[in-house]
Amino acid sequence: MLEKNTDGKNEYILQCEGISKAFGGTQALKDVQLHVKPGEVHALMGENGAGKSTLMKIVIGLHKQDKGTITFEGKPYQVKGPVDAINAGIAMIHQELNPEPHLSIADSIFLKREDTVGKFFLNKKKQNERAGEILKQFNFPYGPKTLIKELTLAQVQMVEIIKAVSSDARMIIMDEPTSSLDSEETDHLFRVIRELKAKGVAIIYISHRMDEIFQICDTVSVFRDGMFITSAPLAQISRDELISKMVGRKVENVFPKVDCKIGDVVFKAENLCGKGFKDISFEVHAGEILGLSGLVGSGRSETMRAIFGLDPITSGKMYLEGKEIKNKNPRSAINKGICMVNEDRKNFGLCLLRSLRENISLPNLPKKQRGILINQRREIKECEEVAKQLTVKAASIEHEAFSLSGGNQQKVVIAKWIMANPKLLILDEPTRGVDVGAKSEIHSLMCQFAAKGMAIIMISSELPEIMGMSDRILIYHEGSINGEVTRAEILDSTATEEVILAKAFGGK
Amino acid sequence: MLGKIKAKSAHNDSLRMLMGKYGIGIVLLIMMVVIGIMEPAFATSNNFINVATQVAINGMISYGMCLAITTGGIDLAVGAQLALTSCVLGVTITNSGMNVWVSCFIALLVATLFGLLNGVLIAKFNMFPFVVTLSTQLIIRGLSQVISGGKAISLTSDVFKNIYSGKFLGMPIPIVILIIITIIMYLLLHWTKFGRYVFAVGGNVNAAIASGVSEFWTKVGVYTVSGFLAGVAAIIFTAKTGSAQSNIGIGYETDAVAACVLGGTSFAGGIATIPGVLMGIFIIGFIYNGMNLIGVSSYYQSIVKGCVIIGAVLLDMVMNKRNR
Numbered sequence A: 001m002l003e004k005n006t007d008g009k010n011e012y013i014l015q016c017e018g019i020s021k022a023f024g025g026t027q028a029l030k031d032v033q034l035h036v037k038p039g040e041v042h043a044l045m046g047e048n049g050a051g052k053s054t055l056m057k058i059v060i061g062l063h064k065q066d067k068g069t070i071t072f073e074g075k076p077y078q079v080k081g082p083v084d085a086i087n088a089g090i091a092m093i094h095q096e097l098n099p100e101p102h103l104s105i106a107d108s109i110f111l112k113r114e115d116t117v118g119k120f121f122l123n124k125k126k127q128n129e130r131a132g133e134i135l136k137q138f139n140f141p142y143g144p145k146t147l148i149k150e151l152t153l154a155q156v157q158m159v160e161i162i163k164a165v166s167s168d169a170r171m172i173i174m175d176e177p178t179s180s181l182d183s184e185e186t187d188h189l190f191r192v193i194r195e196l197k198a199k200g201v202a203i204i205y206i207s208h209r210m211d212e213i214f215q216i217c218d219t220v221s222v223f224r225d226g227m228f229i230t231s232a233p234l235a236q237i238s239r240d241e242l243i244s245k246m247v248g249r250k251v252e253n254v255f256p257k258v259d260c261k262i263g264d265v266v267f268k269a270e271n272l273c274g275k276g277f278k279d280i281s282f283e284v285h286a287g288e289i290l291g292l293s294g295l296v297g298s299g300r301s302e303t304m305r306a307i308f309g310l311d312p313i314t315s316g317k318m319y320l321e322g323k324e325i326k327n328k329n330p331r332s333a334i335n336k337g338i339c340m341v342n343e344d345r346k347n348f349g350l351c352l353l354r355s356l357r358e359n360i361s362l363p364n365l366p367k368k369q370r371g372i373l374i375n376q377r378r379e380i381k382e383c384e385e386v387a388k389q390l391t392v393k394a395a396s397i398e399h400e401a402f403s404l405s406g407g408n409q410q411k412v413v414i415a416k417w418i419m420a421n422p423k424l425l426i427l428d429e430p431t432r433g434v435d436v437g438a439k440s441e442i443h444s445l446m447c448q449f450a451a452k453g454m455a456i457i458m459i460s461s462e463l464p465e466i467m468g469m470s471d472r473i474l475i476y477h478e479g480s481i482n483g484e485v486t487r488a489e490i491l492d493s494t495a496t497e498e499v500i501l502a503k504a505f506g507g508k
Numbered sequence B: 001m002l003g004k005i006k007a008k009s010a011h012n013d014s015l016r017m018l019m020g021k022y023g024i025g026i027v028l029l030i031m032m033v034v035i036g037i038m039e040p041a042f043a044t045s046n047n048f049i050n051v052a053t054q055v056a057i058n059g060m061i062s063y064g065m066c067l068a069i070t071t072g073g074i075d076l077a078v079g080a081q082l083a084l085t086s087c088v089l090g091v092t093i094t095n096s097g098m099n100v101w102v103s104c105f106i107a108l109l110v111a112t113l114f115g116l117l118n119g120v121l122i123a124k125f126n127m128f129p130f131v132v133t134l135s136t137q138l139i140i141r142g143l144s145q146v147i148s149g150g151k152a153i154s155l156t157s158d159v160f161k162n163i164y165s166g167k168f169l170g171m172p173i174p175i176v177i178l179i180i181i182t183i184i185m186y187l188l189l190h191w192t193k194f195g196r197y198v199f200a201v202g203g204n205v206n207a208a209i210a211s212g213v214s215e216f217w218t219k220v221g222v223y224t225v226s227g228f229l230a231g232v233a234a235i236i237f238t239a240k241t242g243s244a245q246s247n248i249g250i251g252y253e254t255d256a257v258a259a260c261v262l263g264g265t266s267f268a269g270g271i272a273t274i275p276g277v278l279m280g281i282f283i284i285g286f287i288y289n290g291m292n293l294i295g296v297s298s299y300y301q302s303i304v305k306g307c308v309i310i311g312a313v314l315l316d317m318v319m320n321k322r323n324r
């Protein structure tokens, strides 16, 4: 553990001073500082692109700072990469998960610190046993030999958490660890965090979910546009103050729900069955925002993927504007006017190596042609417009998608489907990793589109979001719909968070 | 300040991106200067026309290869396609006395159909492009031996030979073909829906499908175009040698892959530019030409070629790393 110097000066486990970092022409960090004490949960907050992930990547040696010094446990600290950092006592859960799909859970947990017999041979048996124990501690539903590719995004996230926690690090960086977890899994994570805290482990916690920050963190540091703004104990700062420090202005309303005229039925599902869901029937009307709530893995995303033509439907019927339809692949869904923002932006949302422009226009190209060639001038203009509308922070739309911060990548995914202007827009976790300001922006866009007569289905694991934005909420439990709540019920408080959660857990 | 599109730094960055993409152009320049100093005969317009004429054949094949590599595959059948097309030309023109243009059309059709076959096998059954084209290559070369009887067929038609030796507006026809195909390929890859789909499928196939791109048609299109271009290369080649043989084109895929890699085409898929590949084609051409002029024996030529490719790729990696 950390020894305090006699003069008491060295109360910090991590001290970053005067860190600057530029990527080409983009100044990601300008002279920022961060001081973390052992045994504290330190929130790092800021808008999308503020430089949070960049600083953390510098700490674990993925990027090298242009200027500035880092001190860890009182000693100057310099690492060449993540493996070095783990050996020095710092582990990180990344925002953009990057697991090797063909590894087993055990291999993934012990990657780069494998149990070996002699120097070269892996001791698979011991490794699996150890992994099994750890997984059991976390109540993880799969064994150590399961392959990563069989897991859902939330489960992969849990494996990453387990991996970091089990590494005996003295400081753990969590970059949006809950972005794909539901409330139950989040609670579990918080229990783990409290245990770690009691052991004196320092945690840097990055999240855009205000509730979580106030629930679990002790101190907060705020960045804006690559600059350090302030640092304060959370007990001394209010939610609104925190937001205005982050955004530099006031955000009036995170859920600017506008009630608009609910029109005819746009889409209707009748007894849809498929992998992960059964007997799903519902209707969604023009101008309506239909929320889907439930635990992660309850079949919400699976249903929507099937409707969008990504997965097969085994039985049941769907109707669009009264006509029966079948979607054998996403192209046929898009042609009919059904679009979907996928929850997994890295695998199903973006081609990270290509530019923002190409990503945004990819599904919309058939509409952008002049003869057989693409009308590039119009394309550029339209892409810049949506990017601006969604406040995408990028130096230019010609930049590759990977160079954007996580939240900005999410905005790009939304941009490409907004441009398609569908009849039915399916949004699966549309605001994951998006900062408060932009969240409010996306929400008001949703209302604008609804007002124009679009039907919207939104999946979200954030209850306040679902309750704040939906006209109607369907609650999933284990692959089928277990109840419905209307906006009126939410407004007159007959349907509270507890009621929805109870239904999500299978109650009445 | 919520996000905005900063136009100011965009200019700077596009310069940087250009450098990253075309750093290979510097290699090309350095090479030309060095060879030019060592051998004055190199830097003459006659020699440049000569090189351009010669690289036209590899150029056609490289563009096809570039498409295949960009979707994350490879087309190893191009060398054999060259032989088959050549033999079809020989059989139809010399043996059956067909009209030269009809015969060229048939030959191109055959090459395109085999490209289509590659594409369907790869896309429909999700087989590895490496394995598929390695096998069809054997079939295609076998077929060319069957139809030619394993013998060289000489082509004496002046109209046909004129395709290589003739001139159009004072320019050798192979160069004209190279220019036309380069422009078409540039438009195809960078200005059409198909080109975008090629990048998307190669960059992230799941995201491409979820954006409504058909993986099947994109891949089929890519290998079909590659087949067609191999056919064009074969016509130029056969017109040059004046003889159709079933054993030509062996190892041509290597030069094509080399040109692609030099031109910044990523084997991981999703990244390529036609100007880059064109520069790659010329680098390969200048290596051969320069060393012939200097008088390096062909054994050493091969060694030098290998070294230049590795060097260029390393340089490219260093440059791109700094950029990211």
Ligand SMILES: Nc1ncnc2c1ncn2[C@@H]1O[C@H](COP(=O)(O)OP(=O)(O)OP(=O)(O)O)[C@@H](O)[C@H]1O
Pocket (backbone or CB within 6 Å): A023, A024, A026, A027, A028, A046, A047, A048, A049, A050, A051, A052, A053, A054, A055, A095, A393, A394, A402, A403, A404, A405, A406, A407, A408, A433, A435, B324
């Ligand atoms: N590899 C890279 N190449 C170029 N620019 C980059 C790269 N990584 C980050 N940037 C830029 O640096 C800035 C800070 O990005 P960073 O990922 O640190 O933001 P963040 O605070 O983590 O945001 P978010 O909340 O969206 O995750 C952004 O403007 C981003 O575009």
Ligand SMILES: [Mg+2]
Pocket (backbone or CB within 6 Å): A052, A053, A054, A095, A175, A405, A406, A407
């Ligand atoms: Mg981030």
